[in-house]
Amino acid sequence: MRIISLLIGLLTLAACGGGSDGGDPPSLGGPVSIATASLEQGNVGLVYSQALQATGGNGDFSWWVSASGDNLPSGLTLTPNGQIIGTPTNAAVRSVVLVAQDSSANLATRTLLLETRDISIAGASAGAVAQGASLQLSADGGSAGYSFSLSGNASGGSITPTGGYLAGNGDGVDIVRATDTDGFYDEITITVGQDPFVGFIARWGTSDVWHIGWDEVHDPTPTYASDLDEVLVDLGLRDAVSTGVSGTTADNLARAFVIRRTLGHVSTFYGNTFDGEPSVTGLGISIVKPSGPTQGTTPAPGDFDAAGTLRYSTICVRYADTGGTVGRAYLDVNNPRVEHNCGGESGGLALGVFVNRLVGPYRSAYGSGITNSPIGAPDVVGLRAMLLGDAPVGGREQAIFNAVDGFARSLAAVLAHEIGHSLGLDHAPAGSSSGDIMQGTLSLGPSISYTFNAEHWAQLETSLPGPNRN
Secondary structure: OHHHHHHHHHHHHHHHOOOOOOOOOOOOOOOOEEOOOOOOOEEOOOOEEEEOOEEOOOOOOEEEEOOOOOOOOOOEEEOOOOEEEEOOOOOEEEEEEEEEEOOOOOEEEEEEEEEEEOOEEEOOOOOEEOOOOEEEOEEEOOOOOOEEEEEEEOOOOEEOOOOEEEOOOOOEEEEEEEEOOOOOEEEEEEEEOOOOOOOOOOOOOOOEEEEEEOOOOOOOOOOEOOHHHHHHHHHOOOOOOOOEOOOOHHHHHHHHHHHHHHHHHHHHHOOOOOOOOOOOOOOOEEEEOOOEOOOEOOOOOOOOOOOOOOOOEEEEEEOOOOOOOOEOOOOOOOOOOOOOOOOOOOOOOOOEEEHHHHHHHHHHHHHHHHHOOOOOHHHHHHHHHHHOOOOOOHHHHHHHHHHHHHHHHHHHHHHHHHHHHHOOOOOOOOOOOOOEOOOOOOOOOOOOOOEOOHHHHHHHHHHOOOOOOO
């Protein structure tokens, strides 16, 4: 009788198993059933992830979408273990038939609705905005009646429910969310900082990391905050009377805009995004801001140490041109030292870019629009909007954008050229195209499109992030 009782108890346990809850393993025995009763809504451009649940059956479940219903929205995938993942790429409403199968080939199906919606926030885009700047944001693409909030607030900023954004007094990235009346939403990032380097992040170990020194003063007369500022006066992008450390609001915005566009072009020349983010087909080049715990230590003028002891190489933007050249670089063989010339040309490695050599083509090209009518207080609103990534509005803003972007592209080409030398690239052969970044006498001008040639690109693909680099 004891044996019979024990067998009955075992049979009872095998038949009863509790239901699956959350991440618990599915119960065994009985018919297969899909427990997930609804699918979370998706937002175009934002990561989607939902784990599906099934109960009953024997063993683990395999999942797929039945052809008897709709496909998942574009950008989403159902994994065999029951995870719907991906990033929706367009708005859709789909009636999806889900199938779960246990190890004994028992099936369950369930039809569920999955909607993705394309909410879009307007009024800000990629770029850096100054501390304390205000923006009025709006949204569309969903059910009217949007509510704005901050899902990330590194700067200490604030936003009203109707989209009135105020940047805080700290550096960092704020994440703005706009939610429609049905709960669909969009998010954008707004980088806040005193300079346009915010958003460019050093990727140690996977990149050739460079710092560009914009604040060098080689020519002390007249007294400008940097040699770059003196050139910006020549270009009409800084008021001629704004000598000294600080300029007007328009001066500072124009300077930030030049630097931002230059960094963006350097990034794209190496195959990455305009905001310094790595692309799948890009090369390991990273441009960072001067100093701080996450960026490393700026090499002191004249210093050079063994490979890896200094965190990045430095290239300086200077006014002086003693040799009739735009820039100079030394071939980097296994990176025996950090390249820089911030302390001068004697005794160090010359990696300077002499910006006065870039002025001529742009002064003549934009003389009537900008040089003869320099930026000033009326241009502040437009400069701030364009620094955020907004398109130029009107002839004046377009003229400023053309002058800034044209100059920045050529400056970026020279920077990319000198960095290319340090990575082992020789000059392009005679007869190369005018836009070849490694051309021996690099052509400079507002209408030139710059790129590395195929041979140099292949060489960079084998050398980046570079031998012995940290």
